[in-house]
Amino acid sequence: MIQLENVTHAYDGRVVLNDVSATLAERRIGLIGANGSGKSTLARTLNGLVVPDSGRVLVDGADTREDVRTIRRRVGFVFSNADTQIIMPTVAEDVAIGLRGNGLNREETADLVDAILRRHGLAAHRDHPAHLLSGGQKQMLALASVLVTEPEVLVCDEPTTLLDLRNVGIVTETLRALEQQVILLTHHLDTLVGFDRVLVMDDGRIVFDGEPKAAISHYVDLIGARP
């Protein structure tokens, strides 16, 4: 469970999170809002990528300000641009790098890597250069690279933004099938169907919190009311 307590954060004096409080316990949570609404910054506070100026974020009681290493193992993060997440030259190597320091030997690492690549349809690309994969395959690799470490929570910051419709479907289905708690930031509102809860952000605040249909309706009205 993740708790945000009076979280406030500013970049160069511009407040992007304004006294946000919430408890995130549901299995599938959506986070929507216009560009600049603060949702990406909020997402980044959840695994300690951003430490709030005031207030605190607790992951199962652990403060992101104090125990960031443990929290990052618990809370995986997937970015919208998969290209920038690729660290190693080949697909298998990129997945394996996240397992370094876990005390696994080479065979155990290879078994885990192969299993996750099979699960996400990348087994045939095991030894291919990662940067030559298609956009959809790169995003699946980004997901696999995070999931191989078995985080308890997965935060996805617009993972489908750069993808075509087919790949949006593949990534969405993959996220739906995960056992982990998923917190999904997205502009593809139809991907939130079946979610337990959706938060709408505007101007650094959570302005709506409820079931997906009502949240999407609120968001559409909010955008429609803008000049």
Next chain:
Amino acid sequence: MSMIGLYVPGTSLPYRMGAGTKLLLLVVVVTTLLALRDPWVSLGTALVVPLLYLAFGLWSHLRHAFRPVLLFLVLVALFHLLFTGWEVAVRVCAQLAAAVLLAGLVTRTTPVTEMLDLFARLARPLRFVGVRPDRVALVLALTIRCIPMVATAWTTSREAYLARGLRGGPHRMVVPVIVNLIRSAEALGEAMSARGMD
């Protein structure tokens, strides 16, 4: 083939050898060739190495391994033919060709992670002066990873110029490419932090 995608999956003998053994053999062979200074031994070795590509199922990669050094070999050969004689030309060119092809054989049969593990092991003594071997390996990995990143930044900036009907000359590309790379590096750093690699 991409610069960082040199590894070719396979199961023949060199794939079953450790990265350290292969690098050691490479050093021994190249050092021996240099020490012997014999044009016929060098030429013989340079002619045998392609057979190794054939034997290990890498024949189709021979041309790719040889191409980058071909022009350089021609220039070296011309220089030595003009100023030192044919024997030196044969020896130096054969030594270079053999060394490049053997190195190509090592990189094509060794995954980068295996090579990085080796470098991390070799860097272990540096712990005593405060250097972390795993960091050395990671820096090497990132250096390799950044090659396509630079190429992508260059292509993106060039296309942005061309799309506006402008010429993307090298002097005009420097600033946008650097800005692009800095942004990519920041994003890569953030992604590494998110994966617990501080």
